[in-house]
Amino acid sequence: MTEKKQILGLNRFEKSDSAALDDGLVNQITRRQNTQGASSVLFYQQPIEMVSARGVWMYDAAGNRYLDMYNNVPGVGHCHPRVVEAMSVQAGMLNTNTRYLFPVLERYSETLLATFPAPLANVVFTCTGSESNDIALRIARMVTGRQGIIVTESAYHGNTTAVMEVSPSGLKRQSLPPYVRTVPAPDANTLRPGQQVAEVFADAVQSAMDSLNAEGFGCAALLVDTIFSSDGVYADPAGFLSLAVARVRAGGGLFIADEVQPGFGRTGTHYWCFQRHELVPDIVTLGKPMGNGFPMAGVITRPALLDRFSQETEYFNTFGGNPVSAAVGLAVLQVIREEELMSNAERCGHYLRAGLHNLANQYPAISDVRGAGLFNAVEFRQPDSKKPDTKLTQQVINELKGEGILIGAAGAYGNSLKIRPPLCFSIDNADFFIDKLARVMSRCARR
Numbered sequence: 001m002t003e004k005k006q007i008l009g010l011n012r013f014e015k016s017d018s019a020a021l022d023d024g025l026v027n028q029i030t031r032r033q034n035t036q037g038a039s040s041v042l043f044y045q046q047p048i049e050m051v052s053a054r055g056v057w058m059y060d061a062a063g064n065r066y067l068d069m070y071n072n073v074p075g076v077g078h079c080h081p082r083v084v085e086a087m088s089v090q091a092g093m094l095n096t097n098t099r100y101l102f103p104v105l106e107r108y109s110e111t112l113l114a115t116f117p118a119p120l121a122n123v124v125f126t127c128t129g130s131e132s133n134d135i136a137l138r139i140a141r142m143v144t145g146r147q148g149i150i151v152t153e154s155a156y157h158g159n160t161t162a163v164m165e166v167s168p169s170g171l172k173r174q175s176l177p178p179y180v181r182t183v184p185a186p187d188a189n190t191l192r193p194g195q196q197v198a199e200v201f202a203d204a205v206q207s208a209m210d211s212l213n214a215e216g217f218g219c220a221a222l223l224v225d226t227i228f229s230s231d232g233v234y235a236d237p238a239g240f241l242s243l244a245v246a247r248v249r250a251g252g253g254l255f256i257a258d259e260v261q262p263g264f265g266r267t268g269t270h271y272w273c274f275q276r277h278e279l280v281p282d283i284v285t286l287g288k289p290m291g292n293g294f295p296m297a298g299v300i301t302r303p304a305l306l307d308r309f310s311q312e313t314e315y316f317n318t319f320g321g322n323p324v325s326a327a328v329g330l331a332v333l334q335v336i337r338e339e340e341l342m343s344n345a346e347r348c349g350h351y352l353r354a355g356l357h358n359l360a361n362q363y364p365a366i367s368d369v370r371g372a373g374l375f376n377a378v379e380f381r382q383p384d385s386k387k388p389d390t391k392l393t394q395q396v397i398n399e400l401k402g403e404g405i406l407i408g409a410a411g412a413y414g415n416s417l418k419i420r421p422p423l424c425f426s427i428d429n430a431d432f433f434i435d436k437l438a439r440v441m442s443r444c445a446r447r
C-alpha cells in the first residue's frame with residue numbers, strides 16, 4: 001500500500017541531506033534549528049536563502065532567479081509597489097485597534113463585502129486563516145447546538161487546537177476526535193462507470209452525517225477548502241459541491257467554505273471558488289492572499305449568525321482589521337480589479353493546462369492535469385500499476401528548482417504538483433514553465 005503523506009511535511013529538508021551542502025549553508029540551517037527547534041521546517045534537500053522578490057520572481061543570495069509557481073500568498077505579485085506603498089503610508093500615519101473609527105476600514109469592508117452574494121453581509125477580521133476557521137467552527141457549533149464537523153480525508157484548515165482537530169493531513173500520531181468525520185476527496189478518477197462526482201461526494205457526506213447523528217454529536221457543519229487543495233486540487237465538474245451542501249442543510253448543518261487557498265480571483269471565472277458551485281455558504285473564511293503577505297484574514301457570514309455568536313461571546317482581536325491591514329487589503333482589491341488579474345488567471349490558466357495536457361500525452365507518468373484558473377495540479381502515477389508516484393513527484397520538484405522554478409506538492413500521497421503562481425503570471429511565464437517541466441520530465445523519465 002502507498003504511504004499517505006502529511007501535507008505540511010512534503011518536500012522538507014532532512015538533516016541527512018546536510019552531507020551534500022557547503023559549510024555556509026549548514027551553518028545557517030543550524031542557527032535556524034538551534035533557535036526554532038524541532039518545529040522548524042525548510043523546503044528542499046538544499047534549502048534556499050531568499051533575499052528579494054518581485055512579481056512572479058524570487059531571488060536567492062547567490063543571485064539565482066526563480067519563477068514562483070508555489071506561493072499563493074503574494075496573489076497580486078511579490079512586493080507589488082501599490083500594496084507596499086499603501087502599507088508604508090498607513091503605517092506612518094496611524095495603526096491601532098478597531099475600537100476606534102477610521103474610514104479606511106469602512107471603505108475596505110464595504111469593498112470586500114461587495115464581492116460576496118447576499119446575504120453574506122458581515123465580516124469579522126482576524127490575522128490568520130487558522131483564526132478564521134476557529135471562529136467559523138465556534139459560530140457553527142453555537143448556532144446549531146451540535147458538535148460534529150465533516151471534512152475531507154486530507155484536509156488542512158490551520159493550526160489552533162480546534163482547527164487541528166479538523167485537519168487530518170496535519171496530524172502525526174493523534175487520531176481525529178470522535179465528533180469529526182472525514183469523506184474522500186471528490187476525485188473523478190476514482191469513480192466507477194456511471195458514477196458522478198456530485199452524488200458520490202454527497203453520499204459520503206450523508207453517511208458521515210448519519211454516523212455523527214447516531215453517536216449523538218449531530219452535524220454542525222461541512223467544512224471544505226473549496227478547491228480541495230491539500231487533497232490534490234479538485235475543481236470539476238463545476239457545481240458538484242451543491243448537492244452535498246443541500247444534504248447538510250437538510251440535516252440542519254451549516255456549510256463553511258474555506259477560501260483561504262482559492263479566494264481572491266485565483267480560479268479565474270469567479271472571485272470566490274464556491275461561486276463555481278452555484279451556492280452561497282453560511283460562513284466563508286479568508287486568508288493568505290488577502291494582504292499579499294501582510295498577515296490578515298477574515299470570516300464572512302450572515303448578520304443573523306454573527307448576532308447569535310455575539311450574544312454568547314465577546315470578540316476582540318488586537319491586530320485584526322487594523323488601519324494598516326485595511327489599507328493593504330484595499331490596495332489588493334484595487335490591483336485585482338485594475339490589472340484584471342481574475343481574467344488573466346482564467347486566460348493564462350487555460351493556456352497552461354493546454355501545455356500540460358500536451359506533456360501528459362508524451363509522458364505516461366503524468367496521469368492527470370486538472371484545476372481552474374491559476375490553481376492547478378499535475379498528478380504522477382506509475383504507468384503500469386497506476387500507483388501514486390510520490391518519489392517521481394519529489395524528484396521533479398527538486399529538479400525544477402535546479403531549472404529556476406519553485407513548486408510544491410499536494411494530495412494524500414504527495415503525488416501531485418500544486419501549481420499556484422501569483423495572478424500576474426503571463427503566457428511567457430507559462431511557456432517558460434512548460435519548457436522546464438518538459439526538460440525535467442525527459443530526464444526523470446529516462447531513469
Ligand SMILES: Cc1ncc(COP(=O)(O)O)c(C=O)c1O
Pocket residue numbers: 127128129130131133156157158159225229258260261287288297
Ligand atoms: C485551506 C487552508 N485553510 C486554512 C489555512 C490556515 O491558514 P494560516 O496558515 O494563515 O493560519 C491554510 C494554511 O495553509 C489552508 O491551506
